[in-house]
Amino acid sequence: MSDQSLAAVVEKERTQVALASLQQEGVYDEGRHIDEHDDGTVAIPVTDPPAQTDVLEVVRVTGETRLRTLEDHLRERGWTDAELDAAPGSWAVIGSVVLVDVVDTPRPAEVGEALLAMHGHADTVLSRQGIAGVHREPSVEVIAGEGDTHTVHREHGTTYALDLAEVMFSPGNKAERAHMGEVVDDGERVLDMFAGIGYFTLPMARGGAHVTAVEHNSTAFQYLVENVVGNEVSDRVETYRADCRDVVARGIEAADPFAFERVLMGYYDAYEYLDRALDALEAGGTIHMHEATPTAELPDRPVDRLHAAAERNDRQVTGYDLREIKGYSEGVSHVVVDATVK
Template sequence: MRARKVPQEALAGLRDADWVDRSRRPYVRDGVAWVPVREGYPADGDLPERALYTGRGYHLIGEIAVLHGPAPTEAELAAIIAHCRPRGVIRVAGLAGEKRIPKIEVLSGTVGETVHREQGYTFHLNPAVVMFAQGNRTEKVRMAALVRPGERVADMFAGIGYFTVPAACSGAEVHAMELNRAAFEYLERNSIENHVEGRVRAEHGDCRNLLAGYYDRVIMGHFDAPGFLPAALAHVRRGSVLHVHSIGPAETEIRRHLQDAGRAGTITVHRVKKYAPRAWHMVQDVTIS
């Protein structure tokens, strides 16, 4: 792989660089990133292709490897450590309560705060304290592509900013709401880190009490989102779009809430990822008519 050597902190500034080969991922180690180079552009060297990893699935969030599901075997854990050399490895057993606090087990090394870079965005977080929707990567990309400059967007469950930051980078004015104090503090920090603090109004508290005025787009990135529709529907108008997340289909419940609110709309369903056997994480795009 032809690559250029750059400081890790410079990765975010390369999102629009012509020479970057976006079909491959950068290789980062010890604060240095080797960024794949497109044909026809100079490179600093050639890196050997990394061996294909076929072991236990995991997500790498910054320097922390995160596992879900049952505890790994010693061999599985050793294979993960050899493959990505993380600072620490944790297993997330679930999320507790409406604040979505991770229930974790430290399997190796140390955890604590880390910096995660994804598609040109930078996120500070502690994955042992706040959740990070790593599996929603394609949905984040889709949101960033759908948002238009100048839109007024409500992010009702903003977390650390995983939808807020891409939407604001696309030119939206984002009203970001988060109930978890730790996640809210990272939301504010990540807005500044990604230079969109001027387009983000972050508020700490229950989104049902914070919604104000009318929005062109409402992002409802929580599996209990259908139950929050009565509050959201009071702040939309014709042409507004709501992105309602759920586990499994929620069209029937959405249509009931639309009827109760005296609204009409079209519903388009997207599958995000497999959540469990016979269960999908889904997003219903509801366009108000």
């Protein structure tokens, strides 16, 4: 591309908000990259001058030297075809941080620098090294940039503040987060048993539901509270830092026991908590049970576990739908069972 194109200049810290606004306005140019402009600002490509988004200025930029793919950037750095075959094929941009797997990649620092060149609003690249422990805590390594792992991510109008070195964030669950914000009814009572930083709590609350959000991890809970305030849903979210089973038990023993129309179990071993989930679910309510299941055992394993728990608790599953969210690992799928229980 040798002609000049338009770009909207904004402060770097406003990139995510401005980008969401430009997308909504319909003027964001997805065919070009966001680039650094001056110190503290970025240039977001646009097809027309924005009329509704607050920007510093609209400038014309020459795109003839722009490198468009990771392969282009790495070839510029002298990578061979064999090395390019081992380069990562995908990555995720979470706010100002790029997450990438570079386990078998040569010269990961150069990959990180190339990704920063491609995503002008990002300032840190992290190599994902896995998730471990009951609290699903991430292991990451800074391979390029400033090394600031705290960021603010925005998707579908919801804002998530988080530290990617302390708490997990799954880019592959983006559609499911949006889906949960759409299925709830206004005023519906929801229990989120594994709330994390508010992955599903926030979209559901923004969708009008009243959510009881429970999280045991102290760091994730701090971000949960911060995100509830930041998304202005404090009047619709009640937070507990506790084991979700204890919260349900206290609710059952209360003078005015709670009963939820919907229970969300966003945890791969959620089936171990089904008895308490059913205790909290009112008759005819809906339960959403997440699970990482070997593909060969679908749909039987998660569905059988749900039926067995219902039978133990004198309940009955009257209908269900099983959805695959994403691949979890080789031969294993992340699925959700949406079930109605009377």
